[in-house]
Amino acid sequence: MNIVVPVKLVPDLVEELTVDASGSALDTAWLRLIINEFDDHAIEQAILLKEQSGGQVVVVSPNAEGVEDMLFTASAKGADQLIKLNGDFEDGVNNHGLARALATLLRDLQPDLILTGVQAHNDLDGSLGPLLAQYLEMPYVGYVSGVTADSGKVVARKEYPGGLIAEMEVTLPAVLGIQAAEQPPRYVAISKVRQAMKTAAIDEQEAATLDPSGGPTVSRMYQPEATEQATMISGSEDEIAARIIDIFKESGVL
Amino acid sequence: MNQDILVVIEHLRGQVSDISYTMLAAGRELAQSTGGSVVAVLLGHNSQNLAGDLAADRVLYVDHPALADFTPEAYQKTLAGLIGENQPRAVLLGHTTIGMDVASGLSAQLGLPLVSSGRSFTADGKFISQICGGKIMAEGDLPGPTALVTMVPGGYKPEQGQSTQPPQLTEASAPALEGLRVALKQYIEPEVSDVDIAREQLLVAVGRGIQNQDNLSLAEELAEAMGGVVCASRPVVDQGWLPTSRLVGKSGKTVKPKVFLAMGISGAPEHVEAITGSDVIIAINTDPAAPIFNVAKYGTTADLFDLVPALTDQIRQAKSG
Numbered sequence: 185m186n187i188v189v190p191v192k193l194v195p196d197l198v199e200e201l202t203v204d205a206s207g208s209a210l211d212t213a214w215l216r217l218i219i220n221e222f223d224d225h226a227i228e229q230a231i232l233l234k235e236q237s238g239g240q241v242v243v244v245s246p247n248a249e250g251v252e253d254m255l256f257t258a259s260a261k262g263a264d265q266l267i268k269l270n271g272d273f274e275d276g277v278n279n280h281g282l283a284r285a286l287a288t289l290l291r292d293l294q295p296d297l298i299l300t301g302v303q304a305h306n307d308l309d310g311s312l313g314p315l316l317a318q319y320l321e322m323p324y325v326g327y328v329s330g331v332t333a334d335s336g337k338v339v340a341r342k343e344y345p346g347g348l349i350a351e352m353e354v355t356l357p358a359v360l361g362i363q364a365a366e367q368p369p370r371y372v373a374i375s376k377v378r379q380a381m382k383t384a385a386i387d388e389q390e391a392a393t394l395d396p397s398g399g400p401t402v403s404r405m406y407q408p409e410a411t412e413q414a415t416m417i418s419g420s421e422d423e424i425a426a427r428i429i430d431i432f433k434e435s436g437v438l
Numbered sequence: 439m440n441q442d443i444l445v446v447i448e449h450l451r452g453q454v455s456d457i458s459y460t461m462l463a464a465g466r467e468l469a470q471s472t473g474g475s476v477v478a479v480l481l482g483h484n485s486q487n488l489a490g491d492l493a494a495d496r497v498l499y500v501d502h503p504a505l506a507d508f509t510p511e512a513y514q515k516t517l518a519g520l521i522g523e524n525q526p527r528a529v530l531l532g533h534t535t536i537g538m539d540v541a542s543g544l545s546a547q548l549g550l551p552l553v554s555s556g557r558s559f560t561a562d563g564k565f566i567s568q569i570c571g572g573k574i575m576a577e578g579d580l581p582g583p584t585a586l587v588t589m590v591p592g593g594y595k596p597e598q599g600q601s602t603q604p605p606q607l608t609e610a611s612a613p614a615l616e617g618l619r620v621a622l623k624q625y626i627e628p629e630v631s632d633v634d635i636a637r638e639q640l641l642v643a644v645g646r647g648i649q650n651q652d653n654l655s656l657a658e659e660l661a662e663a664m665g666g667v668v669c670a671s672r673p674v675v676d677q678g679w680l681p682t683s684r685l686v687g688k689s690g691k692t693v694k695p696k697v698f699l700a701m702g703i704s705g706a707p708e709h710v711e712a713i714t715g716s717d718v719i720i721a722i723n724t725d726p727a728a729p730i731f732n733v734a735k736y737g738t739t740a741d742l743f744d745l746v747p748a749l750t751d752q753i754r755q756a757k758s759g
């Protein structure tokens with residue numbers, strides 16, 4: 185099975201996020217980018233499928249700071265082909281624009297299966313997977329946590345709230361939005377990534393001019409004002425612990 | 439085009455989801471600024487009864503065996519037809535496992551603009567979306583001619599979208615639903631477990647801040663010392679450190695304990711929506727800007743690796759002394 189995994193880097197939420205001078209976009213100067221965690225699961229799911237039923241895994245990502253490291257890490261995990269998409273990925277670029285650009289590229293790769301992360305935390309115009317599916321005229325199922333291949337079809341386990349799963353049979357070629365791989369994403373040692381840097385090649389491709397139509401225009405971006413703010417407890421560890429124990433007692437659990 | 443707001447009702451196995459009522463309330467607010475009506479769209483099979491308490495001006499109901507359960511393709515085809523015929527000002531869908539499966543596809547298919555993570559609308563009809571794990575809000579004019587919006591919970595109360603007066607119901611016909619490429623095979627029930635975190639009074643919740651499986655013992659010892667139960671955010675469960683039955687949040691369980699002690703949890707919306715029914719939330723998180731502090735009653739930026747052992751010690755001492 186020929187599996188393509190489009191991957192995107194997103195702001196690391198553990199860092200402080202600030203709005204830029206325009207007041208309508210994130211300040212990218214200090215943003216640290218990391219792989220969208222759902223994409224990490226999509227890569228894992230792709231490699232698991234390849235291990236079970238053969239085929240190859242292609243990882244595609246638009247150029248961004250840190251993209252090479254991410255691609256080489258995917259290679260060290262077992263990805264067969266790495267593609268970096270060059271283009272004008274300034275802020276304001278949305279999933280509609282990217283989906284159109286990626287659809288052109290993906291059509292040539294003739295995938296049986298496209299696995300995307302189910303969503304990214306900075307999306308403002310929907311997620312990429314179902315857009316791609318529409319442009320490529322493929323079916324889509326999202327919130328998938330486990331995929332089994334079955335000649336010309338896959339069975340995707342779709343998650344509903346409360347742990348309920350719906351098994352969906354999907355005719356290939358198809359796009360699936362991965363929420364979690366069947367197994368946690370594997371860990372690769374840095375030495376293996378270094379080795380991949382020497383042996384694997386990144387194929388660079390140019391994206392067509394991006395057409396962002398279909399997404400909204402943001403006029404103002406801000407950090408939410410807390411309507412309710414926690415009463416903060418400070419002091420030494422023991423003092424904080426003592427205060428928390430008082431709260432437990434007041435709440436009747438101790 | 440008209441000024442109506444279509445609200446796509448989500449239901450799963452005979453039960454209307456809370457987000458549907460939240461969206462009806464949002465739709466009402468938006469309809470006030472556009473001057474249109476709130477039209478609930480209900481797709482199903484023998485599901486008319488689900489319309490009874492929807493706070494809508496009318497309900498458009500489509501009945502077809504292929505719509506008995508949600509599948510993305512059948513829903514998208516049916517909705518595409520309805521949107522085309524009705525040309526409303528906006529269509530609200532859940533930012534959920536149902537709505538998100540069809541919203542982007544509809545946007546691409548119909549060439550209509552899409553706004554995701556919508557949380558509320560302003561009095562003059564602007565959208566406000568909540569992104570980046572609850573750390574950023576984005577506001578803008580509702581794009582036209584018909585805006586598709588996926589909605590997250592939190593901006594309106596589900597009760598605001600419920601009514602005691604059954605709305606007027608009109609039936610619309612389904613498009614041809616043959617040759618579908620996605621079929622529901624079966625549902626798999628959640629695993630049953632020894633503990634039901636939805637019923638526990640004291641929950642010790644761990645998040646990614648716990649770093650690895652070995653460190654979970656810190657939380658387990660604390661829970662044991664106080665007679666509570668350990669539960670977790672999604673990354674912890676996805677890593678396989680705890681079973682799915684311990685997952686709190688959108689894809690897991692909704693909890694309402696007397697005390698919810700969150701350690702190393704950032705407070706992403708998908709987590710927070712399931713804990714707001716707790717009497718008291720106490721958050722331990724080294725990041726003072728973590729959104730969890732916006733829902734917690736008490737918080738501390740102490741490092742969990744220092745604080746939790748101290749807490750366990752003191753409780754043990756108090757109990758033995």
Ligand SMILES: Cc1cc2nc3c(=O)[nH]c(=O)nc-3n(C[C@H](O)[C@H](O)[C@H](O)COP(=O)(O)OP(=O)(O)OC[C@H]3O[C@@H](n4cnc5c(N)ncnc54)[C@H](O)[C@@H]3O)c2cc1C
Pocket residue numbers: 197198303327571644645646647648670671672673674685686687688689690691701702703704705706707708709722723724725728740741742743
């Ligand atoms: C469709 C969908 C459904 C989802 N369903 C759920 C769900 O059901 N439940 C759920 O939880 N999530 C769910 N998520 C994921 C959710 O978006 C977040 O990614 C997740 O809740 C984050 O988990 P976290 O807070 O543990 O991790 P992070 O966001 O990574 O936060 C870790 C926190 O730990 C803090 N920390 C680090 N070290 C320490 C330390 N030493 N001491 C104290 N604090 C420390 C950090 O400051 C940080 O705030 C869902 C997402 C999607 C898209």
Ligand SMILES: Nc1ncnc2c1ncn2[C@@H]1O[C@H](COP(=O)(O)O)[C@@H](O)[C@H]1O
Pocket residue numbers: 189190191192220222223226244245246279282286299300301302303304305307310311312313
């Ligand atoms: N620009 C992009 N290039 C490649 N893949 C992407 C891009 N944007 C989104 N994706 C994929 O789609 C997933 C969902 O992201 P999003 O569509 O932004 O919600 C990502 O995690 C990737 O798998």
